[in-house]
Amino acid sequence: MVAEPIVYVIDDDEGVRHSLEFLIDCAGLNVRSFASADGFLDASPPLGDACVVTDVRMPGMNGVELVGELKKRGASVPVIVMTGHADVPLAIQAMKAGVADFIEKPFDDTAMLSAIRAALAQQAGKQAAQAERDQIAERISQLSPREREVMDGLVAGAANKVIAYDLGISARTVEVYRANVMMKMQAKSLSELVRKATLARLS
Template sequence: MQSNPTVFVIDDDCAIRDFLSWLISQENLDVKTFSSAHDFIEANHLSDPGCLLLDIRMPKMNGSELQKWLKANDSILPVIMITGHGDVPLAVESMKTGAFDFFEKPFDTRRLLDCIKAAISLNAEQRNVRKNNVEVTKRLELMTPRERQVYDMLVLGKTNKTIAARLNISDRTVEIHRSRVLRKMSARSIADLIQYDRTL
């Protein structure tokens, strides 16, 4: 059973953590707080649904460094940066490297909450895409080498006659492979195959 989305708040300031935890919980969202980037990493929440609310200035590992670590570890958790006035250039740089958004203190709480919800929605979409990619990859692995050759040409829009000529097989053999490809991919048509291929 999939867990509910969680807002992971990472800030070394206890007062900020407590305030954000209270604010987010008022929206009936699950929230977990951490006093450092290392504490979050140790808790192993990379595969959980939700988003990160991250202070850009923290000791040992700052927000930008954690964001880079998340990216290097294939995390799709959206990152929202919280920054002080003097750190705006650093936050802008984080946006360029993939942060979802950033907020300068003091921030508009309503806008922050709306941003958190948008980040959670994005994460849900990305998780669904990743899940579909895994399923499509597993189906592709069920194919024989010849079926994979036929699949690769089908998704490029090649006709049975062209595939037969390229692979030096009969039209009837192409039809047989095509039928098996559709069945193994749980596809109703070539259009479905093309759509699956685009998700990879």
């Protein structure tokens, strides 16, 4: 079952929270709000298919500090920071902290929804990429040690005869292992096998 995307709104201003909740809900997206960054962190909501919209200036932890804390916890979630102040240094600090977007209050509804949809699309792309890497890693784990050696040779660009020589087996045996590798990795071509092996090394 695929999780529905959700937007977490964090703002100590109740009026802003409610207006954002209404805007996001009318756009057909799930939304949940918090009055503080600390309250959000204490709740530990699921972040896999989510984005965060937070005010930059709040009692306790501010929006930029929240981005840093999420990173420290290994949470990969796009964060959109709002501010009621034309504060250029703070905007630069937020961008350096890795926020997905920086929006000044009062914001345009269309611009806010556009930023939220872009952040959710970015998160969905990350999730899909990680799911593919996990799938590839699972397939690699099903290879025998010899099949793994043959795959490493193929990915390195070695010909069957070279792999056979390096492993002390016949070229015909390499062909058999190669066919097994392609089948288990569900790769239709050598270039696809190389792409899959490269993705696995990035995970």
